[in-house]
Amino acid sequence: MFESAELEHAIDKARFEEELPKLRTELLDAQFDLIESKQFPVILIVAGMEGTGVIDALTSAHKVLDARHVVTFALDTPTPEEAERPRMWRFWRVLPPKGEIGIYVGSWYSAPLTNRVLDKTSDAQFEQQLDAIKRFETMLATEGALILKFWLHLSKDDQKKRLKKLKKSERTRWRIEESPWGGSKRYREVKTAAEHMMRITGTDQAPWIPVNAANNYYRSLTVGKTILNAIRSRLEQPQTTEAPPVAAPVGTPDIDQTTLLSTLDLTLNLEKDDYKKQLSHYQNRLNELVWSKKFKKRSLVLVFEGNDAAGKGGSIRRLIEFLDPRRYRVNQFAAPSDEEKAQPYLWRFWRRLPRRGHIAIFDRSWYGRVLVERVEGFCAEADWRRAYNEINDFEKEMTEAGSIVIKFWLTIDKDEQERRFKARGETGYKRYKITDEDWRNREKWGEYAEAVCDLIDLTSTSVAPWVLVEANDKYHARVKVLKTVCEQIEKSL
Amino acid sequence: MFESAELEHAIDKARFEEELPKLRTELLDAQFDLIESKQFPVILIVAGMEGTGVIDALTSAHKVLDARHVVTFALDTPTPEEAERPRMWRFWRVLPPKGEIGIYVGSWYSAPLTNRVLDKTSDAQFEQQLDAIKRFETMLATEGALILKFWLHLSKDDQKKRLKKLKKSERTRWRIEESPWGGSKRYREVKTAAEHMMRITGTDQAPWIPVNAANNYYRSLTVGKTILNAIRSRLEQPQTTEAPPVAAPVGTPDIDQTTLLSTLDLTLNLEKDDYKKQLSHYQNRLNELVWSKKFKKRSLVLVFEGNDAAGKGGSIRRLIEFLDPRRYRVNQFAAPSDEEKAQPYLWRFWRRLPRRGHIAIFDRSWYGRVLVERVEGFCAEADWRRAYNEINDFEKEMTEAGSIVIKFWLTIDKDEQERRFKARGETGYKRYKITDEDWRNREKWGEYAEAVCDLIDLTSTSVAPWVLVEANDKYHARVKVLKTVCEQIEKSL
Numbered sequence: 001m002f003e004s005a006e007l008e009h010a011i012d013k014a015r016f017e018e019e020l021p022k023l024r025t026e027l028l029d030a031q032f033d034l035i036e037s038k039q040f041p042v043i044l045i046v047a048g049m050e051g052t053g054v055i056d057a058l059t060s061a062h063k064v065l066d067a068r069h070v071v072t073f074a075l076d077t078p079t080p081e082e083a084e085r086p087r088m089w090r091f092w093r094v095l096p097p098k099g100e101i102g103i104y105v106g107s108w109y110s111a112p113l114t115n116r117v118l119d120k121t122s123d124a125q126f127e128q129q130l131d132a133i134k135r136f137e138t139m140l141a142t143e144g145a146l147i148l149k150f151w152l153h154l155s156k157d158d159q160k161k162r163l164k165k166l167k168k169s170e171r172t173r174w175r176i177e178e179s180p181w182g183g184s185k186r187y188r189e190v191k192t193a194a195e196h197m198m199r200i201t202g203t204d205q206a207p208w209i210p211v212n213a214a215n216n217y218y219r220s221l222t223v224g225k226t227i228l229n230a231i232r233s234r235l236e237q238p239q240t241t242e243a244p245p246v247a248a249p250v251g252t253p254d255i256d257q258t259t260l261l262s263t264l265d266l267t268l269n270l271e272k273d274d275y276k277k278q279l280s281h282y283q284n285r286l287n288e289l290v291w292s293k294k295f296k297k298r299s300l301v302l303v304f305e306g307n308d309a310a311g312k313g314g315s316i317r318r319l320i321e322f323l324d325p326r327r328y329r330v331n332q333f334a335a336p337s338d339e340e341k342a343q344p345y346l347w348r349f350w351r352r353l354p355r356r357g358h359i360a361i362f363d364r365s366w367y368g369r370v371l372v373e374r375v376e377g378f379c380a381e382a383d384w385r386r387a388y389n390e391i392n393d394f395e396k397e398m399t400e401a402g403s404i405v406i407k408f409w410l411t412i413d414k415d416e417q418e419r420r421f422k423a424r425g426e427t428g429y430k431r432y433k434i435t436d437e438d439w440r441n442r443e444k445w446g447e448y449a450e451a452v453c454d455l456i457d458l459t460s461t462s463v464a465p466w467v468l469v470e471a472n473d474k475y476h477a478r479v480k481v482l483k484t485v486c487e488q489i490e491k492s493l
Numbered sequence: 494m495f496e497s498a499e500l501e502h503a504i505d506k507a508r509f510e511e512e513l514p515k516l517r518t519e520l521l522d523a524q525f526d527l528i529e530s531k532q533f534p535v536i537l538i539v540a541g542m543e544g545t546g547v548i549d550a551l552t553s554a555h556k557v558l559d560a561r562h563v564v565t566f567a568l569d570t571p572t573p574e575e576a577e578r579p580r581m582w583r584f585w586r587v588l589p590p591k592g593e594i595g596i597y598v599g600s601w602y603s604a605p606l607t608n609r610v611l612d613k614t615s616d617a618q619f620e621q622q623l624d625a626i627k628r629f630e631t632m633l634a635t636e637g638a639l640i641l642k643f644w645l646h647l648s649k650d651d652q653k654k655r656l657k658k659l660k661k662s663e664r665t666r667w668r669i670e671e672s673p674w675g676g677s678k679r680y681r682e683v684k685t686a687a688e689h690m691m692r693i694t695g696t697d698q699a700p701w702i703p704v705n706a707a708n709n710y711y712r713s714l715t716v717g718k719t720i721l722n723a724i725r726s727r728l729e730q731p732q733t734t735e736a737p738p739v740a741a742p743v744g745t746p747d748i749d750q751t752t753l754l755s756t757l758d759l760t761l762n763l764e765k766d767d768y769k770k771q772l773s774h775y776q777n778r779l780n781e782l783v784w785s786k787k788f789k790k791r792s793l794v795l796v797f798e799g800n801d802a803a804g805k806g807g808s809i810r811r812l813i814e815f816l817d818p819r820r821y822r823v824n825q826f827a828a829p830s831d832e833e834k835a836q837p838y839l840w841r842f843w844r845r846l847p848r849r850g851h852i853a854i855f856d857r858s859w860y861g862r863v864l865v866e867r868v869e870g871f872c873a874e875a876d877w878r879r880a881y882n883e884i885n886d887f888e889k890e891m892t893e894a895g896s897i898v899i900k901f902w903l904t905i906d907k908d909e910q911e912r913r914f915k916a917r918g919e920t921g922y923k924r925y926k927i928t929d930e931d932w933r934n935r936e937k938w939g940e941y942a943e944a945v946c947d948l949i950d951l952t953s954t955s956v957a958p959w960v961l962v963e964a965n966d967k968y969h970a971r972v973k974v975l976k977t978v979c980e981q982i983e984k985s986l
Contacts, residue, residue: 029922058818067813067823068856074819079574105819320560325551326567326598330560337832363561429522 001195005153005210009218016217023224024064030231031101035069038099038342039239040144042231045107048152049190050179051162052213057152058105060220061227071096075106084299084356086401088136092350097342098144108133109197114180116193126193130200132393139390141205142383143344146234149206150223151194152213159184162214259453260468266413269473282482283322289486290327290359294493299403300359302485305367306410307448308438309420310471311478312363315410318478319485320361328359333368345369345387346394353398366391367407370455375447388458395464404492405464408481409452410471414445494688498646498703502711509710516717517557523724524594528562531592531835532732533637535724538600541645542683543672544655545706550645551598553713554720564589568599577792577849579894581629585843590835591637601626602690607673609686619686623693625886632883634698635876636837639727642699643716644687645706652677655707752946753961759906762966775975776815782979783820783852787986792896793852795978798860799903800941801931802913803964804971805856808903811971812978813854821852826861838862838880839887846891859884860900863948868940881951888957897985898957901974902945903964907938 034042044061046054062070073094082090088108096102112129115121121129141147154162163183166172181190202208209226213219270278289295302319304312320328331352340348346366354360370391374384398405412420421439424432441448460466467484471477527535537554539547555563566587575583581601589595605622608614614622634640647655656676659665674683695701702719706712763771782788795812797805813821824845833841839859847853863884867877891898905913914932917925934941953959960977964970 025922032922055817055819059815062818063810063814067809067818068825070818071822072818079572081572081574103818316560317556321556322552324548325555325560325563325565325596326548329564332561337830339830339832429518429525 001198002153002191002210005151005212006155007212009212009215011215011217011221013217016221019221020064023221023228027064027224027228028066030228030235031066031069033235034101034231035066035099037235040146040234041096041098041342042101042227043096043140043145043147044101044103044227045109045147045149046103046105046152047107047109047113047150047194048213049154049159049187049194050181050183051159051166052152052154053162053216053219054105054152056216057150057213057219057223058103061103061223064224065101069099070101070103073102073104073106075104075110081355085353086397086403088397089350089353092347095140095343095347097339099342108136109201113190113193113197116196117181117186117189119189123196126196127200130197132396134201134203134206135389135393137201137206138203139346139386139393140344141203142386145344146230147206148227148230149202149208150226151198151208151210152219153210154213156184156187158214159187259449260456261411261449261452264411264468264470266411266416266470266472268470268476270475270479272475275475275479278479279318279482282479282486283318285486286319286482286489287322289489289493290323292493295489296357297402298492299354299356299401300485300489301354301398301403301405302359302361303365303367303405303407304361304363304410305365305371305408306469306471307412307417308441309417309424310410310412311474312408312410314474315408315469315478315481316361316363319482323359327357328361329354330361330363332363333365345383346390349394354403356402366394367455367459370459371448371451374451375444388455391459392461392464395459395461399463404489406485406488407460407464407466408469408484409456409466410469410477412471414442416472417442494691495646495684495703498644498705499648500705502705502708504708504710504714506710509714512714513557516714516721520557520717520721521559523721523728524559524562526728527594527724528559528592530728533639533727534589534591534835535594535720536589536633536638536640537594537596537720538602538640538642539596539598539645540600540602540606540643540687541706542647542652542680542687543674543676544652544659545645545647546709546712547598547645549709550643550706550712550716551596554596554716557717558594562592563594563596566595566597566599568597568603574848578846579890579896581890582843582846585840588633588836588840590832592835601629602694606686606690609689610674610679610682612682616689619689620693623690625889627694627696627699628882628886630694630699631696632839632879632886633837634696635879638837639723640699641720641723642695642701643719644691644701644703645712646703647706649677649680651707652680752942753949754904754942754945757904757961757963759904759909759963759965761963761969763968763972765968768968768972771972772811772975775972775979776811778979779812779975779982780815782982782986783816785986788982789850790895791985792847792849792894793978793982794847794891794896794898795852795854796858796860796898796900797854797856797903798858798864798901799962799964800905800910801934802910802917803903803905804967805901805903807967808901808962808971808974809854809856812975816852820850821854822847823854823856825856826858838876839883842887847896849895859887860948860952863952864941864944867944868937881948884952885954885957888952888954892956897982899978899981900953900957900959901962901977902949902959903962903970905964907935909965910935 034040046057046061048054048057058072062072071094073091078090082093091104091108094102112121112126112133116123116126137147198208198210211219211222290300304316306312316330320330329352333348336348349362349366352360352362366387369379369387370384373379395405421434421442424434456466456468467480469477469480527533539550539554541547551565555565564587566584571583575586584597584601587595605614605619605626609616609619630640691701691703704712704715783793797809799805809823813823822845826841829841842855842859845853845855859880862872862880863877866872888898914927914935917927949959949961960973962970962973
């Protein structure tokens with residue numbers, strides 16, 4: 001895998017200085033077109049052997065690009081705000097928007113690679129991590145990102161020479177001292193792990209480009225030209241609106257009309273007295289749980305989805321009624337802002353993930369992609385189809401970071417919905433007003449039901465389960481929600 | 494000041510439960526109209542004597558509002574990300590956008606008040622802090638925010654009773670233990686300091702509302718109705734487009750055409766050899782300074798403004814040429830995003846303030862308000878007139894937090910600009926293209942010059958000075974910028 005990257009390259013200063021101005025001009029022009037077009041973000045990952053000058057490469061990249069549209073991310077110790085959220089949160093918060101370039105020195109590869117080199121993880125664990133990264137990058141690429149990953153390579157001899165030189169100067173010595181791999185001692189381990197990494201995560205959409213870094217001039221010109229060619233060729237590609245072909249339909253055909261939803265017993269109900277007693281009981285219990293010491297190390301993510309007028313708002317209100325408002329935030333999503341539109345679909349939800357000890361409630365959520373966007377055709381079929389896996393990965397990130405994730409689907413039947421719509425029409429409260437759109441959505445009842453069954457089949461996991469709530473009776477629904485939350489927290493702590 | 498707030502109020506549970514549903518409906522309707530209109534943000538500050546149930550008040554507020562459009566901010570220990578930036582940064586990051594409600598339990602008042610109560614600050618220092626707060630709130634209000642500040646009050650006897658009750662229950666005892674003022678011991682000090690605070694910072698635009706909190710029912714109804722009335726009355730006010738009257742013109746009349754700009758010696762220049770030598774010298778020096786231990790505790794904010802084609806970009810490029818890209822970010826501002834438009838003018842600049850040890854470079858900046866927006870009439874006269882003070886406050890925040898702030902004005906004369914425009918027209922580099930707008934701006938040369946002289950007179954402070962750079966000769970300009978940066982850092986460390 002490193003055969004080409006170990007070939008010797010003799011680019012001298014003269015040749016470099018001759019070629020640089022042209023490259024620089026072309027790169028700036030390409031970047032200018034990218035900024036103007038706002039078509040896609042560029043994500044550059046720079047990693048490599050010790051002594052290859054990853055930082056120098058970064059500095060040269062900055063020198064030839066318009067720094068006003070470049071964001072650099074260097075892996076540092078995570079701040080508490082970062083450490084208290086899923087592992088990938090810190091990367092999401094610095095993703096470049098469309099038109100901009102993000103350079104990552106230290107990236108999602110750093111920890112997996114270092115842990116493998118130091119033998120803190122097994123090959124199998126390493127592979128699992130790489131697989132997750134691959135899925136993440138595929139998602140970014142499918143959302144439009146241009147991803148290039150440079151591996152700066154050195155032969156063992158070249159590395160020794162390099163490190164010796166770095167050690168000599170006071171100004172560069174720290175680079176080796178701070179290095180997690182301990183200089184050239186682990187050359188073989190690094191090479192093996194890197195090879196593994198590149199094999200698994202090098203894809204057409206996010207290729208690894210090994211570059212011989214023994215010669216700085218060669219390194220700079222190669223990296224620069226690769227970036228230039230990639231941006232140019234992407235800019236020149238026709239903006240396809242045609243969706244890629246998709247596989248067979250999701251879910252199984254509904255042969256006997258027996259679905260997850262049709263088997264729910266919507267007659268379940270609670271008497272008012274019983275309701276009041278249970279509500280108060282679970283509200284107190286929830287309060288205690290949230291104040292418990294163990295919860296301080298966890299967090300809670302609650303997703304509420306359901307038919308229009310199924311009572312999501314009312315359930316949420318009962319849930320938070322006695323909670324300390326400093327601990328939770330209820331999130332609702334209108335049309336995305338333009339900052340959100342310039343990012344991958346999931347970005348605006350990542351922004352709202354809770355810190356440890358906190359609760360994030362989502363009144364409608366990322367499932368919009370596979371519900372309203374699917375049914376109304378707001379996104380391409382390929383887009384909502386890939387969303388199931390992306391969502392599963394997203395929720396796995398949360399649970400791995402200690403979040404307790406529970407998702408509620410509140411179901412009412414068509415008659416009950418009609419009753420509620422009509423009642424709302426009569427209240428006169430503006431906030432309850434029923435729009436034509438609400439009535440229109442009813443006409444697609446069947447399509448929504450199908451989408452719901454698919455999403456439950458495809459995204460109900462043991463770590464982030466869907467809870468179906470029979471919501472024709474509001475009392476029953478509210479208590480079931482509260483009770484489930486309490487029980488799940490208890491189980492998890 | 495607390496006379497009314499010490500009157501006894503006898504609202505019983507029956508009356509409360511009778512009035513609450515109506516209040517709740519009206520508040521929700523008002524909030525709905527606010528959300529729909531997106532006219533202004535609502536900022537609610539809740540503070541008060543110990544034992545007044547500030548948290549309870551918060552919880553009740555949440556209960557009667559639509560929590561999906563309320564953001565709560567509770568003062569916690571600042572996270573490192575917050576602690577490494579100006580004091581007010583943590584508040585700016587949670588300001589509610591237009592249409593939303595922000596509730597602050599623990600606010601910009603908390604630290605000043607507590608420090609005064611504990612006698613850690615003098616009356617004079619306290620007053621100075623209050624004055625800064627007043628200016629901040631005036632700015633928010635002028636930008637459209639509806640600000641209400643509740644002081645929950647208790648007489649001394651009532652407080653004793655309250656605290657005794659709180660101590661009894663395990664669930665409330667922590668509130669007293671965590672209290673910085675030590676229960677009722679400092680009743681007099683708290684009362685005196687609060688009175689002082691309310692006197693200085695209570696304005697028409699951001700009034701303090703003292704509320705007797707001895708009776709929870711009375712407290713909740715009063716706070717709720719006050720909020721309702723304020724939102725309603727603001728929503729009903731006609732949206733005035735007429736600017737408020739302004740005072741006499743800024744600056745002194747230009748009687749003999751001797752201005753700050755006209756006295757600059759634009760013939761200053763450097764020979765190429767000398768330039769190369771000095772450039773390299775100061776680039777190295779800057780690199781050393783930025784790597785120094787002392788700089789880790791500081792940060793650097795550089796503002797670049799100047800005539801079109803004055804060479805800002807080139808100067809910035811030389812400045813960062815050898816800096817570690819992980820340490821700096823170059824910021825440029827296009828049209829504000831819709832998230833930025835829903836916030837006060839300075840919000841998008843606050844977002845970009847650097848952490849400790851880092852450098853933020855602004856290629857054009859908040860001075861756009863008093864330059865292009867003033868000259869082109871993009872904002873009302875009253876808006877750019879108040880901006881000078883707002884900017885001074887903003888920069889003072891930075892320097893007080895340890896930032897080194899330097900602002901460069903790059904000046905070229907009209908002939909030189911024409912030469913550069915024409916040369917650019919010939920290069921063919923798209924990024925250098927000169928638009929009709931650039932030529933149009935030239936026609937307002939005089940107006941811009943006037944605006945520049947005003948801004949320098951009004952915003953050049955000893956802590957955040959303007960440096961005028963003679964930029965007809967690029968070599969001279971670049972070296973002067975670099976040299977100044979080095980010298981100012983040296984002086985500050």
